[in-house]
Amino acid sequence: MNPGERAAVVVIGAGPAGVGVAVGLARRGVGRVVVAERRQSVGGVPALYRKESGDVPTFLLWTRGRVLFGEQLAERLAGKLPAAGVEVWLESQVIEIFPREKRISLVSPMRGKLDLLAEAVVLASGARERTPAERAYITGSRPGRVLFTKNLLELAAKSTLPSAESPVILGSDLIAYALSAKLKAAAAAEAAIVDRSRGPQCSLPARIYFRRWAKPSYYHAHEVRVAGRRSVSAIGLPDGRQLRCDRLLISGELTPSSELALMAGLRVELRSRRPVVNSSYQLSEPGWFAAGNILGGNHGAEWCYRNGLRVAACVARYLRSVRAAR
Amino acid sequence: MVAKGKLLYDWPGQGCEPELRLQNSAQLAREPYDVAIVGAGVVGCALAFRLSQCRLRVVLIEKHYDVGEGTSKGNSAIIHTGFDATPGTLESRLVTAASSQWPALAQKLKVPFDPCGALLLALDDAQGAQLADIYKKSLSNGVEDVRLLAPAEVKELEPNAPDGVRGGLLVPREAIVDPFAAPIAFAEVALANGVDVLLGLEIVGVENPEAPVKTLVSSTDKRIAARILVNAAGLGSRALADCYGGGPFDINPRRGQFLVFGKYSRGLLRRILLPVPTPQTKGILVTPTIFGNLLAGPTAEDLPLGAPDDTDTTSEGLQAVISGALRLLPGLQNQPVIAAYAGARCNCAQGSYLIRYNDGHPGMVTVTGIRSTGLTCSPALAEYLLEGLAAHCGLKLDPKPDALEGRPESSWPGWWSRPYENAEILRRRPDYGRIVCSCECVSRAEIIDALNSPLKPRTLDAVKRRTRAQMGRCQGFECQIHVAEIISAHLGIPLGQLTKNGPGSELVAAA
Numbered sequence: 001m002n003p004g005e006r007a008a009v010v011v012i013g014a015g016p017a018g019v020g021v022a023v024g025l026a027r028r029g030v031g032r033v034v035v036a037e038r039r040q041s042v043g044g045v046p047a048l049y050r051k052e053s054g055d056v057p058t059f060l061l062w063t064r065g066r067v068l069f070g071e072q073l074a075e076r077l078a079g080k081l082p083a084a085g086v087e088v089w090l091e092s093q094v095i096e097i098f099p100r101e102k103r104i105s106l107v108s109p110m111r112g113k114l115d116l117l118a119e120a121v122v123l124a125s126g127a128r129e130r131t132p133a134e135r136a137y138i139t140g141s142r143p144g145r146v147l148f149t150k151n152l153l154e155l156a157a158k159s160t161l162p163s164a165e166s167p168v169i170l171g172s173d174l175i176a177y178a179l180s181a182k183l184k185a186a187a188a189a190e191a192a193i194v195d196r197s198r199g200p201q202c203s204l205p206a207r208i209y210f211r212r213w214a215k216p217s218y219y220h221a222h223e224v225r226v227a228g229r230r231s232v233s234a235i236g237l238p239d240g241r242q243l244r245c246d247r248l249l250i251s252g253e254l255t256p257s258s259e260l261a262l263m264a265g266l267r268v269e270l271r272s273r274r275p276v277v278n279s280s281y282q283l284s285e286p287g288w289f290a291a292g293n294i295l296g297g298n299h300g301a302e303w304c305y306r307n308g309l310r311v312a313a314c315v316a317r318y319l320r321s322v323r324a325a326r
Numbered sequence: 327m328v329a330k331g332k333l334l335y336d337w338p339g340q341g342c343e344p345e346l347r348l349q350n351s352a353q354l355a356r357e358p359y360d361v362a363i364v365g366a367g368v369v370g371c372a373l374a375f376r377l378s379q380c381r382l383r384v385v386l387i388e389k390h391y392d393v394g395e396g397t398s399k400g401n402s403a404i405i406h407t408g409f410d411a412t413p414g415t416l417e418s419r420l421v422t423a424a425s426s427q428w429p430a431l432a433q434k435l436k437v438p439f440d441p442c443g444a445l446l447l448a449l450d451d452a453q454g455a456q457l458a459d460i461y462k463k464s465l466s467n468g469v470e471d472v473r474l475l476a477p478a479e480v481k482e483l484e485p486n487a488p489d490g491v492r493g494g495l496l497v498p499r500e501a502i503v504d505p506f507a508a509p510i511a512f513a514e515v516a517l518a519n520g521v522d523v524l525l526g527l528e529i530v531g532v533e534n535p536e537a538p539v540k541t542l543v544s545s546t547d548k549r550i551a552a553r554i555l556v557n558a559a560g561l562g563s564r565a566l567a568d569c570y571g572g573g574p575f576d577i578n579p580r581r582g583q584f585l586v587f588g589k590y591s592r593g594l595l596r597r598i599l600l601p602v603p604t605p606q607t608k609g610i611l612v613t614p615t616i617f618g619n620l621l622a623g624p625t626a627e628d629l630p631l632g633a634p635d636d637t638d639t640t641s642e643g644l645q646a647v648i649s650g651a652l653r654l655l656p657g658l659q660n661q662p663v664i665a666a667y668a669g670a671r672c673n674c675a676q677g678s679y680l681i682r683y684n685d686g687h688p689g690m691v692t693v694t695g696i697r698s699t700g701l702t703c704s705p706a707l708a709e710y711l712l713e714g715l716a717a718h719c720g721l722k723l724d725p726k727p728d729a730l731e732g733r734p735e736s737s738w739p740g741w742w743s744r745p746y747e748n749a750e751i752l753r754r755r756p757d758y759g760r761i762v763c764s765c766e767c768v769s770r771a772e773i774i775d776a777l778n779s780p781l782k783p784r785t786l787d788a789v790k791r792r793t794r795a796q797m798g799r800c801q802g803f804e805c806q807i808h809v810a811e812i813i814s815a816h817l818g819i820p821l822g823q824l825t826k827n828g829p830g831s832e833l834v835a836a837a
Contacts, residue, residue: 128804136663143831158807159821229830231826263589
């Protein structure tokens, strides 16, 4: 194993929140800032919302009244990093964190397995879509052509957006509605939206924007049974109706990616998986912070970036006080 | 391991390279096989493994696109001691024999195995009164290392056992195992020893069951000649028996639903927790998995005859699993669930372990009703079948001196011994440090190793069962498409044509 390296701050995740934290810290000149990103590029989930002809822009900058593609937003964010002098370690998977020692263990193809010691660490690992088992209302078989929104976006970026005759989206929040617009733009048939909630989990303006008012939608679905052996063929609703389905999308319902914190014994609310933070975004162990969608919720890239900047201010204040005490 | 046998897929479409495809029967040997085993679940694979150590020509035929795709993948992954079996039955004899073979066998086959022990909990006075009987039953089953425990001892061994526990029975040698690796390992060694393995080939007819050399016909009209046919088709054994006029028996699949809890919950438990069985069922247990999760289940739901493929989960079933599990381990409340699955036990209405030699016609062998002990029993059952085949079907068992009995060191799965922990391995092949599945820390190189492994897995599910990529808490959210891309690039198969579990489950449907 390589000997441990040292940094002033390590940021885990290079999505909008992680970039915000890193840029904010670099501007304040706190010392060496390292961002560990498991993927090959910076930008996180927004980068998957590619700009394609005829496509619907899916990121809304409410504060500036502008609409753009996630990809464009991610590029802008990534552009800020070199100027700020932040080190970004790509393809670097953090496998374990040690809160007491302020140490993280990571694996990367170039560096091998190594430990990084820091004065402060920020978890900005974002959120993921809840799995069928976590949602608990999705039962039945486990066939092919069932994808998370993220998987569909990745597949679309690599080949072509798979067409579908009768797509069904499980979930009704902003992610689900943006996905239905994306599918429609790709000439798939109109998707049915199914959720266990009483109504759409997405704001009225966003629904209007995504032109998804009067499309087939089914709420109060307290159990959805997936049918199909090799690939999904239908889904059964509680009232006995069967919806034809040749592509099932498990969409939205984000849950924080807080596993590192949970496994390391930092305080995490078990039900919501939210790490417990104080008013300065500090976790249950001093020197450990969290930023962006890992804090819970379903925020856009702009919010996450700004939140990252705010967390950076808190981290800088912490570093000043610790360094002063020394 | 150099394969002496052939591995071929009967695969319509482009999800698999042309070199691996079975195009016509001429690709197979002209001489008839001595034994054709139909069904590559853990029983069929174990039999192929044992037969491969003799000078015989053997073919293993499976309708799915990987081995172990049926009941063998949907169980509780426990190697039983048989302490609670009905004494004197064939099942009990085989379980007892197999239980003592497994520790050494797992080491030879490189199948992850952990004899963590089990604790049967009595939760009320009525159950407490039954413990003594179960203890006596264990002794008569030859499981003599069991021990009756007082409530305080139970709490000492398992601090998270419920407070009102009345006592327990410790079964030290109950073990957990990687259930996917067992059939894979058996089949890989069989293949290396010269057994031909045909995947994706469904046998739907036997042309001349009365002749000394029978012709098996597949749904795609491929023909395979063999002297002996062993029907190890599990839930499909009735349909296959109908092809050769096998005697009467009925399969009543009994479905079991399970819930998998995340690694965070692993610390709640050290051993398998078992409830006191009722006359109807063994009940819902909670067990650690060899992968570092907790598992709760199974339900016992009798399905109607002719519903062999129903491995759906239901909300009532999963609710029953939760409430059963909470009785044994109240600390499971609110713990993160990561997956739910179901399997169907091959329950035979005419009795368990129904084995008929020369069933209907000479050379036809039916092996069915293996219920829920197939994984445990497989090595002993294979041995038992070998003797039977020699005695009843005249099969000559000449040992093959150069036959392999296990897999090489390199076959240990990556999750069991992390390649990235070894700096030298990482330096030689940096892809071992390129983590693709973040939940289970599976690297790109491990996925490629799996693709190159002897049984040439070609579906996402088959790769998942070998590497654990997609089997963690996010269930493929993070890595499904990345894994698919790696497979696509390595094999030259278009991304959209990759399948979850064989033709018909392509990522992108044919236009």
